[in-house]
Amino acid sequence: MLSSLIADFRIIFERDPAARNWLEVLFCYPGLQALLFHRIAHGLYHLKLPLIPRLISHFARFFTGIEIHPGATIGQGIFIDHGMGVVIGETAQIGDYTLIYQGVTLGGTGKESGKRHPTVGKNVVVGAGAKVLGNINIGNNVRIGAGSVVLRDVPSDCTVVGVPGRVIYQSGVRVNPLEHGNLPDSEAKVIRLLLDRIEILEQQVTELQQAKVRDWELVAQSVTKSCSENSVISSQSFRLGDRELEEFLGGTL
Incomplete structure (x- = not known):
């Protein structure tokens, strides 16, 4: 857990030009704080302790505006930028070095049991307000445009835009992960x-x-x-x- 927290801390300086010193990042970045609370709650959740993991998650939600279920599996180097309104479901899985903006939902689509939330690969960028719903797989190096609603599997190395999300392949094109606003306009x-x-x-x-x-x-x-x-x-x-x-x-x- 300590190595994951260190990676979460370092990635902020790489991806946020507003990050100036470690005190500011530690005390003023709700995304980092939410991940700290989650990693503690996740460990207790796997020990099958009743109530306490959910209480920690609830406190983190009140304090940061980010709701992460204790059962969610989150890799290292995750950056939740701003983070207000982010919701991550119980069976969601997020790969290493994923970038998540405010208003993102990684949720389910019904009352089915078992795996019902998305699996997100590595180096994925999920734009502001995007909704990724259901037991679907998002490949590595995928960019999901702001406001998109993704309901189906997405292969690696491509971009998803629109409602519902449409896949646009961009294999071989190197893209800055922070340029989540520079997306192709498929409708136009x-x-x-x-x-x-x-x-x-x-x-x-x-x-x-x-x-x-x-x-x-x-x-x-x-x-x-x-x-x-x-x-x-x-x-x-x-x-x-x-x-x-x-x-x-x-x-x-």
């Missing part, structure tokens, strides 16, 4: 693709309409030429046919 990309597709279809429709006009003009010219060359057809019938053709073409175009 889809809208742009749809607009491009609509533009292409409109061009095709315009070309088809122009081709149709040319075809009808050719038909009209051919009919007019054949009527003028036919001496049997009277001038009255010619005028009638010509008028009907004009009406037909005018009603069609």
